[in-house]
Amino acid sequence: MAAIKPPFTFETATQKVKAAQDLWNSQEPTKIAKAYTPDCIWRNRTDFLRGTDAIVAFLTAKWNREKSYRLRKExxxxxxxxxxxxxxxxxxxxxxxxxxxxxxxLEDWTFDAEGKMCKRMMSGNDLVLGEGERWFVEGVDVDLVSIGESHW
Incomplete structure (x- = not known):
């Protein structure tokens, strides 16, 4: 992600978002942390973090709990x-x-001049899924799933 630097255009902002999506879907905390500044600040729901060591620890615990994780960002x-x-x-x-x-x-990201994220603020809500309600089943390209009001 660091190669895409501000100032952003619609095209580069979209590229940055999809690069982040791919990176997070790798579920490799150490690799993901390299996209952030060493003193990056995070809010993830009710957790407040600072620095890449805290990011790695957070993501490691996250994916120990959140199995079969598949993400889409827009x-x-x-x-x-x-x-x-x-x-x-x-x-x-x-x-x-x-x-x-x-x-x-929703997430709010701020970047330094080199394109590394120095602030990430995340708000999210979980919904328990019933039988047949999953969108991102195995083998589906998350970018091709139709997400719209019919899913609310």
Whole structure:
């Protein structure tokens, strides 16, 4: 992600969002943390973090609990060095009997001049999924799933 630097255009902001999507779907915390500044600040729901060591620890714990994780991110808005993202991800919740859940949310990202994220603020809400309600089933390209009002 670091190669895409501000100031953003619609094209580069979209590229940055999809690069982040691909990176997070790798579920490799150490690799993901390289996209952030060493002192990056995060809010993830009710967790507040600072720095890449905390990011790695957080993501490691996240994916120990959130199994079969699949994520989609979409550009919501952007300015010169900020991007807002809408996202959806599905996972089996290992802390809740392996029930399938979907998280809906928004993120607010701020970048330094080199294109590394120095601030990430995330708000998300989980929904327990019933039989047949999953969008991101195995083998489906998350970017091709139709997400619209019919899914609310």
């Amino acid at each position: 550009l919501f808005a952007f300015t010169d060095n900020r991007i807002a993202v809408q996202f959806w991800y599905e996972y089996r919740d290992g802390s809740d009997g392996d029930r399938w859940k979907r998280c809906y949310g």
